[in-house]
Amino acid sequence: MSILETVNLGKSYGKKDIKVDALKNIDIEINKGEFVAIIGPSGSGKSTMLHLLGGLERASSGVINVNGIDIGKLSDKNLAEYRRKEVGFVFQQFNLIPVLNIKENIELPLMLGNEDIDEVYINELIEMLGLTDRANHLPSQLSGGQQQRVAIGRAMATKPSIILADEPTGNLDSKTTEEVMNLLKESIKRYNQTLIVITHDKDIASKADRIINIVDGEVKLEKSI
Numbered sequence: 001m002s003i004l005e006t007v008n009l010g011k012s013y014g015k016k017d018i019k020v021d022a023l024k025n026i027d028i029e030i031n032k033g034e035f036v037a038i039i040g041p042s043g044s045g046k047s048t049m050l051h052l053l054g055g056l057e058r059a060s061s062g063v064i065n066v067n068g069i070d071i072g073k074l075s076d077k078n079l080a081e082y083r084r085k086e087v088g089f090v091f092q093q094f095n096l097i098p099v100l101n102i103k104e105n106i107e108l109p110l111m112l113g114n115e116d117i118d119e120v121y122i123n124e125l126i127e128m129l130g131l132t133d134r135a136n137h138l139p140s141q142l143s144g145g146q147q148q149r150v151a152i153g154r155a156m157a158t159k160p161s162i163i164l165a166d167e168p169t170g171n172l173d174s175k176t177t178e179e180v181m182n183l184l185k186e187s188i189k190r191y192n193q194t195l196i197v198i199t200h201d202k203d204i205a206s207k208a209d210r211i212i213n214i215v216d217g218e219v220k221l222e223k224s225i
């Protein structure tokens with residue numbers, strides 16, 4: 001079952017002489033529960049794609065349907081709600097709040113959204129992430145891999161249906177990369193989520209259900225593995 005579909009999606013930056021067509025005519029369909037890797041050369045439009053899918057930026061043309069809703073038609077307020085409730089973001093920089101402990105960092109999206117905190121779920125999440133004995137520590141007391149696990153927990157706090165990750169292991173060594181990717185895969189299986197990961201790492205891409213290759217703002221080849 002498709003959870004996300006784009007039709008003729010395009011994004012341009014700037015005008016006239018400085019206009020850049022970052023994405024052109026993107027038609028993709030992603031299924032619920034799927035793990036998709038987005039690969040492509042630097043500047044090809046991968047981050048732009050993730051920003052559009054996550055509602056961080058608006059498309060210049062075309063449609064993005066998520067769960068049957070055209071997110072381009074949402075008001076700014078509703079788009080913010082879509083971002084907060086339906087999407088979990090994980091970036092290369094962990095972007096944790098240094099003065100909050102691990103549990104508080106994970107709960108932050110719920111606190112910002114004034115939502116009730118489901119203690120059972122949050123504790124289960126922390127356990128799955130292998131952070132139970134670290135819950136009261138500050139981010140600075142954790143290794144890079146542990147910090148990224150916290151960022152994954154924060155992305156999952158609102159039980160989003162889609163996890164979007166932009167080079168999530170770009171700052172990690174190969175062993176920690178494998179751990180973090182295994183965790184992401186385990187999480188999406190357990191919570192029936194969809195995972196879309198931008199990566200330059202061939203090993204990560206090879207473990208995805210599907211690879212979407214973007215070159216010069218266009219999908220060049222979709223590969224099933």
Ligand SMILES: Nc1ncnc2c1ncn2[C@@H]1O[C@H](COP(=O)(O)OP(=O)(O)OP(=O)(O)O)[C@@H](O)[C@H]1O
Nearest residue numbers: 013014020022040041042043044045046047048049
């Ligand atoms: N805010 C912006 N204003 C103007 N141009 C932009 C903006 N954001 C991205 N671009 C341009 O759009 C194109 C696609 O950029 P994008 O960041 O999506 O590429 P990428 O594939 O993620 O690159 P990388 O692998 O280097 O991170 C590039 O030519 C970039 O310079």
